[in-house]
Amino acid sequence: MAERTDELARDATWCEEEREGDCREIRQTAATTAVTVRHNFESAHRLPQLGGKCHNLHGHSWWVEATVAGEAGADGIVVEFHDLKSYLREWIDENLDHGAMLGSEDELVPALNAANSKVFVFGKADPSFGLSWPTVENVAELLSRVTAGYLQSRGWPGVRVSRVVVRETHVNAAEVSW
């Protein structure tokens, strides 16, 4: 990625020094295109560290918007929509949908596990390592890591996660962006 940024910076400098006509082609090859997919899932969470009503186990209809950016290839695409969506949907449906998201220190974790009820525990292991509680911010960070893992596994050259937005209600959202 660092190499690519350097390349763009070199192109920009070159552009400033050359005639307008020569620059047009360079600008086109340096263009970045962003591609966005959406998915939703139903999940409970609770944030006992915040106190108040967030202490209660409660559910939301979550919406995720994942944006990846890069240069479109010779086939005219940055990443294939269906491929990206299938990967994200499968991961979300398997790990989060119709389950509960809890922090690793949450005393409800053993109880839900004992009841064989689906629970995704934040903060213990990849891809949520270091994200202690299932806040909207941390769900957005988690899903950006999942999206980054997808790009890595597919080996799309020069494509990166540029933005992930997660909404837990119509009025509450968090965004991570680069």
Ligand SMILES: Nc1nc2c(c(=O)[nH]1)N=C([C@H](O)[C@H](O)COP(=O)(O)OP(=O)(O)OP(=O)(O)O)CN2
């Ligand atoms: N920065 C964050 N603040 C809060 C989060 C969070 O994830 N990040 N989460 C909560 C609670 O979990 C709760 O679900 C939302 O709280 P709140 O907006 O206060 O509750 P309502 O959805 O009922 O909001 P109204 O607009 O008043 O209906 C709290 N804070």
